[in-house]
Amino acid sequence: NAGVTQTPKFRILKIGQSMTLQCTQDMNHNYMYWYRQDPGMGLKLIYYSVGAGITDKGEVPNGYNVSRSTTEDFPLRLELAAPSQTSVYFCASSYPLGRDYEQYFGPGTRLTVT
Amino acid sequence: TQLLEQSPQFLSIQEGENLTVYCNSSSVFSSLQWYRQEPGEGPVLLVTVVTGGEVKKLKRLTFQFGDARKDSSLHITAAQPGDTGLYLCAGEMKTSYDKVIFGPGTSLSVIP
Numbered sequence: 244n245a246g247v248t249q250t251p252k253f254r255i256l257k258i259g260q261s262m263t264l265q266c267t268q269d270m271n272h273n274y275m276y277w278y279r280q281d282p283g284m285g286l287k288l289i290y291y292s293v294g295a296g297i298t299d300k301g302e303v304p305n306g307y308n309v310s311r312s313t314t315e316d317f318p319l320r321l322e323l324a325a326p327s328q329t330s331v332y333f334c335a336s337s338y339p340l341g342r343d344y345e346q347y348f349g350p351g352t353r354l355t356v357t
Numbered sequence: 358t359q360l361l362e363q364s365p366q367f368l369s370i371q372e373g374e375n376l377t378v379y380c381n382s383s384s385v386f387s388s389l390q391w392y393r394q395e396p397g398e399g400p401v402l403l404v405t406v407v408t409g410g411e412v413k414k415l416k417r418l419t420f421q422f423g424d425a426r427k428d429s430s431l432h433i434t435a436a437q438p439g440d441t442g443l444y445l446c447a448g449e450m451k452t453s454y455d456k457v458i459f460g461p462g463t464s465l466s467v468i469p
Contacts (some may be wrong), residue, residue: 247399278459283366283461283462284461285361285445285459285460285461285462286400286445286447286459287459288456288457301456333399333400335399344388344390344405344449345390345402345405346400346402346457348398348399348400348401349399350397350398350399351397351398351399
């Protein structure tokens with residue numbers, strides 16, 4: 244099993260450009276998440292999905308969009324990149340919250356917007 | 358404002374020393390997790406604690422969940438360079454939907 248994979252690993256965008264961060268998991272998890280991590284701020288939830296066709300906003304959704312057409316894939320779209328979106332982005336997946344809940348994280352995408 | 362606070366923010370110690378890091382909140386959590394994150398990688402789960410007062414041990418790491426389920430501590434005995442990393446606590450909250458809140462992390466450096 245590859246677990247959670249993310250592409251690209253690094254990206255530099257100019258202000259106003261758009262891009263899609265890809266995330267794929269092969270563990271048949273229903274739940275998937277997108278976080279951003281800024282220095283000293285921990286992980287902030289951007290969007291999450293509890294299954295194919297179902298997505299919902301997290302704590303910091305502004306400037307982002309997601310889709311979930313399959314169980315495996317959960318891409319994150321930035322439409323008009325802004326310097327405030329410079330961050331490290333992590334995708335994660337899990338079974339539903341419960342006693343044996345564990346989130347599996349991808350290796351991250353480091354994004355710089357200049 | 359952070360729902361979960363972690364202290365200290367940074368910690369640098371010599372190999373062989375003991376240390377404790379803390380995770381605190383004014384909110385009650387259904388469960389609390391500790392993750393370790395190494396540079397350039399995603400966080401990896403170390404442990405989940407569920408019951409107030411619960412203590413779990415993972416080799417040289419001891420995790421405790423507060424009686425009121427609002428705080429937790431991680432104690433490392435005889436720290437080794439391989440323990441270096443960012444330690445994140447994450448609390449599960451039952452609100453309008455189940456959600457998990459991450460703390461800002463404690464960055465630990467163990468010097469050989």
